[in-house]
Amino acid sequence: MKVSLAFFLALTLTISIQAEELPNVAVEGEGAVVSSQQIFDLADKPTKESHASTIVETPTGLVAAWFAGTRERDPDVGIRVSRNENGQWTEPVEVVNGVQSSTLRYPTWNPVLFQPSEGPLMLFYKVGPNPREWWGMLTTSEDGGKTWSWPTKLGEAHTIGHLLGPVKNKPIQLADGTILCPSSTEIEYADGSSHWRVHFEVTKDLGKTWEVIGPIQTGETFHAIQPSILTYPDNRLQILCRSKEKRIVESWSKDGGKTWSTLTATDLPNPNSGTDAVTLQDGRQVVIYNHSEGLVRRKDAPDLKPRRILNLAISSDGKTWKPVLTLEHETGPHPKDPDRRRHFGEYSYPAIIQTSDGMLNMVYTYNREGVKHAVVDPSKL
Numbered sequence: 542m543k544v545s546l547a548f549f550l551a552l553t554l555t556i557s558i559q560a561e562e563l564p565n566v567a568v569e570g571e572g573a574v575v576s577s578q579q580i581f582d583l584a585d586k587p588t589k590e591s592h593a594s595t596i597v598e599t600p601t602g603l604v605a606a607w608f609a610g611t612r613e614r615d616p617d618v619g620i621r622v623s624r625n626e627n628g629q630w631t632e633p634v635e636v637v638n639g640v641q642s643s644t645l646r647y648p649t650w651n652p653v654l655f656q657p658s659e660g661p662l663m664l665f666y667k668v669g670p671n672p673r674e675w676w677g678m679l680t681t682s683e684d685g686g687k688t689w690s691w692p693t694k695l696g697e698a699h700t701i702g703h704l705l706g707p708v709k710n711k712p713i714q715l716a717d718g719t720i721l722c723p724s725s726t727e728i729e730y731a732d733g734s735s736h737w738r739v740h741f742e743v744t745k746d747l748g749k750t751w752e753v754i755g756p757i758q759t760g761e762t763f764h765a766i767q768p769s770i771l772t773y774p775d776n777r778l779q780i781l782c783r784s785k786e787k788r789i790v791e792s793w794s795k796d797g798g799k800t801w802s803t804l805t806a807t808d809l810p811n812p813n814s815g816t817d818a819v820t821l822q823d824g825r826q827v828v829i830y831n832h833s834e835g836l837v838r839r840k841d842a843p844d845l846k847p848r849r850i851l852n853l854a855i856s857s858d859g860k861t862w863k864p865v866l867t868l869e870h871e872t873g874p875h876p877k878d879p880d881r882r883r884h885f886g887e888y889s890y891p892a893i894i895q896t897s898d899g900m901l902n903m904v905y906t907y908n909r910e911g912v913k914h915a916v917v918d919p920s921k922l
Contacts (some may be wrong), residue, residue, distance in 0.1 A: 544869055550573055563852065564867045565834060573866060573921035575900065580605060580623050580630045580912045586634050587621070590884075593709070593815075594912045597654035598896045599662055600683035605904050606664060607912050609633070618648040620666050624686050630914070636689045637680055639668040650675055653707040657714055660700040660747045663684055665706035665722075672727045675705035679748050701726055706748075706902060710769040710817050710892065713778075720744050721798050723780060725766035726756070736760030739768050741798060757801040759841055763790050771826050771859055776795040777827075779859045781818050784811055786920075787834045793860070798802040802810045809854060809862050810834045812847030815890040817903075822895060823920055826856045829891040829903055832864060851888035851905060856922055861864045868905075868915060884909035895919070 557709040567574040573635050581587065594607035603625035610618030623630045639647035657663065661681040669675030677695035682688060695704035705720040706712075722742040726850035726885040729735045740755030758765065768780035778794040780801075788806040809830060816830040832852040836898065871886030891905035901917040 546681040556679050563864050566867045566870050573917045575916040575918055576914065577915040579635055579706060579907065580914055583911045586910055591889045591912050592909055594652045594906065595652050595654045595892045596866065596894055596902055596904045597656050598894060599656050599685045600676055603902065604654055604686040605912065606654055608649050608652060614648050616646040616648055620649050620652045637666060637692050651709050653709065653711060655712050656728050657720060657747060661747065667705060673729050677705035696751060702755050704751055706742060709767040709815055713770045713772060715797060718745065721770065723768035723770050725768065727766060737764040737766045739765050754798065757792060758804050763804045765790050767815050769816065771818055772820045779830055781816060783813065783815055785813050787811060788877055789816060790828060807862065814848055817891050817893045819893050819895055824901065827893065828854050829893045831889065846886055847887040851891065854918045866917065
């Protein structure tokens, strides 16, 4: 991969906001944080690991989902769902899995919940041995996540191969009812090289038929995946993406997502970890992300990991971002328990929405053991 000296220097510059300048870890019930709780009791967790959560508001309340099993990539990993009833989360239930036959089962990955303006609740997810070979699936619910339809495969497109639906983050629905799904692929070539590419999958009939926009980049300058979509007046859209280049990267559309600008780096750091973003009712933009640059490998600090801090940043224009809240920050040493050591201090793969009451609701991986739900008042950011 050829990278200019200027580009290399730009990526290796020290970030403008140092860790000591970030807000202190927020306290539940103080300031903007209204509540913060585990969706299920970690002392009685239903599976060894949980990861990649998603959240949505339905007419009957909040619904969350995530993949769970022994470990990521293990065949027993399925998609679990929990509903919020009267302020409490129900016991997680596995609603879909990767069983192909009596002798073959694949892991499931990256569920994404979406409630269209009309129609059933949609649950997108992926099935396959790894992200280079997985395919997209869709199941729907007519009763707010209590029961689900028989899953269907999304299909294929000659430009990207298997359709995936939204790869990690929620779609948006345009004024004409079109659902625009932010997606991406991870491609591995015979010579061992790989490329990450961003594209969009579009459906006008609730997932029955699909069109593909992109990929919007070649993967040679920025290796980017897992976009989230922000909206602006005059049909403008913006995506924020995870990248390998230590920055959240962005692209803009002036025509409602039909065409996109070249990917460029933002000032926000990214340690090659998932992010999510949402446009507030007042027009501001909020992103949830790990405010760190990458894996720290130092003999004097072996316990530092890039996903040990989780933050919110806010912007009025999508160009200038200000970190305003630290949700988590683990600075202590690993515990001695070998079963917990691998992912201790990991707060990752967040999802964020603004609900009809104006509150920000977010879920995220907690040490790969649990899924945490936090509620934040954006008027106090």
